Amino acid sequence: MSKEEYRDIVRRIKSESLGTTLNLLKFPIINPIWYCMFRRSKRLQSASKQTESDLSPQDLKRLEQFSKQGFLV
Secondary structure: OOHHHHHHHHHHHOOOOOOOOHHHOOOOOOOOOHHHHHHHHHHHHHHHHOOHHHOOHHHHHHHHHHHHOOOOO
16 A cells, blocks of 8 residues: 555544444434424334233344343343
8 A cells, every 4th residue: 555545444443432433323313303302202102002912923032032141122
């Protein structure tokens, strides 16, 4: 690689905030839109009301596996 290619790579890797590289973040950095936040809160409310009897057999099996592995479910 040439010096210019190295400079380009270093320039892309560096970020303004210490300890983070924006290219490596796994979530989008956006301002939440009110309607998306409203839909998310409704989705979370309906999920919190769901009981084990409402789950499909596949979801129940996955839930059992997680509880056996020590996850808090």
